[in-house]
Amino acid sequence: MLREDVTAAIRTAVFEELAEAGFARMSIEGIARRAGVGKTAVYRRWKSKLALVLDLVTAVAAQGLPVPRTGSLHGDVRALLEVAAGALRHPVASRVIPELLVESARNPEMARAIKAALLDSRDGVAAVVVREAVARGELPEGTDPDRALDLIAGPLYWRLAVVGGDLPEGYLDGLAVSAVAALTA
Amino acid sequence: MLREDVTAAIRTAVFEELAEAGFARMSIEGIARRAGVGKTAVYRRWKSKLALVLDLVTAVAAQGLPVPRTGSLHGDVRALLEVAAGALRHPVASRVIPELLVESARNPEMARAIKAALLDSRDGVAAVVVREAVARGELPEGTDPDRALDLIAGPLYWRLAVVGGDLPEGYLDGLAVSAVAALTA
DNA sequence: TAGCGACGAAACGGTATCGTCCCGTCCTTG
DNA sequence: CAAGGACGGGACGATACCGTTTCGTCGCTA
Structure with missing residues (x-):
């Protein structure tokens, strides 16, 4: 079972990275770094940067x-x-x-x-x-x-x-x- | 003397790259490639991507x-x-x-x-x-x-x-x- | 016609991120 | 208390640009 607190930390980090760096400059590594999380945790949930952002937007x-x-x-x-x-x-x-x-x-x-x-x-x-x-x-x-x-x-x-x-x-x-x-x- | 046709080709390429890829994704290498020009020709005229775009904008x-x-x-x-x-x-x-x-x-x-x-x-x-x-x-x-x-x-x-x-x-x-x-x- | 300088091409070492994989830890579940 | 799984960390080879440097070519100009 994926841990919900990790998921939440990633979501928050994505919004902050998006605001600070923009979609183009934003990197999975940067998101994981900001969320205090391994890259693995991100890739376990979404297959790409686009999928990640799309998921948040539709949410x-x-x-x-x-x-x-x-x-x-x-x-x-x-x-x-x-x-x-x-x-x-x-x-x-x-x-x-x-x-x-x-x-x-x-x-x-x-x-x-x-x-x-x-x-x-x-x-x-x-x-x-x-x-x-x-x-x-x-x-x-x-x-x-x-x-x-x-x-x-x-x-x-x-x-x-x-x-x-x-x-x-x-x-x-x-x-x-x-x-x-x-x-x- | 810098060749004016080369400068013009670079300017055009910058606008196109900017429209297509955006500022963040745009690279000096990509600009030179699109303009059919060596990277040297670009760096001979502007010291950075930002300076390049700023120059075009103010022009x-x-x-x-x-x-x-x-x-x-x-x-x-x-x-x-x-x-x-x-x-x-x-x-x-x-x-x-x-x-x-x-x-x-x-x-x-x-x-x-x-x-x-x-x-x-x-x-x-x-x-x-x-x-x-x-x-x-x-x-x-x-x-x-x-x-x-x-x-x-x-x-x-x-x-x-x-x-x-x-x-x-x-x-x-x-x-x-x-x-x-x-x-x- | 000789030389100067801008040119395109390409290679350089350096940095950053990609997506994958493995490891050892820790928490939860059964 | 044992096992499974998600975790953080980090190494991996690959790719793309960075900004600099070298090289040989070409077109002016003197």
Whole structure:
């Protein structure tokens, strides 16, 4: 039986290595070293670096994303932004997520896993939010959920993950208002 | 005297390697191989991989960005989006830009160069556009140019560079309208 | 036409990681 | 208390780059 504490130590080490060095620079040896574990323990569980990361990503994806149901488009958007900002402000996640997104441009398997983990679930959430807003008459029929996600997630991702900017007091509030205005324009 | 055709071949090879393998995986040997050149030719010009890429980035940055002056906020935003979309649709640039942005999260020197190349100049452009829109009365005084850039560039970057989506007919037009609505909200 | 210098190729010793294998220890289970 | 198995450690040959050096070729220029 594989020891669960060893498995957990490896998982943690992978996230840290991924944040610090990135997927390309990350090595099995480095992971084992950081986890205080033999290489054997890693290879006993996963057959490659890619399989390891893919496993972690899908594990995170399985948790799913809560769908906000605040009763108004603005409320839903605000809640979505709050969740996204929480993730992107996490010092490890904020480096791991862009790293994996860039890596997935070169790796179809990675792309599939990442899309399932972040985009589809988030997209699913966006689709639900849009559908309910349409039902309430807050958005015109035929509103594209993908485009809605662009307008909601794009500015926040750009600021937090791309430019590396901070998140001033009240920024999310203003962004929610702007996103709703953009959606209804 | 260093031969200019050799230098050009190396530059081209760097961009291609950067797009294909990424900064971390890219090697001087690989660059020389792709350029059909000896390693010596590369080391004769640059002292490291980082110096090489930094040099290319600042060279691109030196070209600067045209400031749109269409006379209206909507026109300026639309023009900005057009320029950005042109860059992000280029098959090499669309991979190189996110790659370097992610790399710059780990490399202060890279971060400085990239910021100067893409963000500051684009930010400068955004600042000009915002200032003129304020002067025309299209935007309230005190509008934050950074936030404006988030709202304009964010959705497009998210779609083209992060999610890897396409650019449907008329998307930029709609995005320009949405961005203006978001700015004036 | 003679010489200088950049060129491509290739070899150098050095480092890092690969994935595999073996060893001796320790914990758990039966 | 005996046995099996996962453990950490480390050696293994193989591969890929590192940055440097040497060599012979080729194209300028004086």
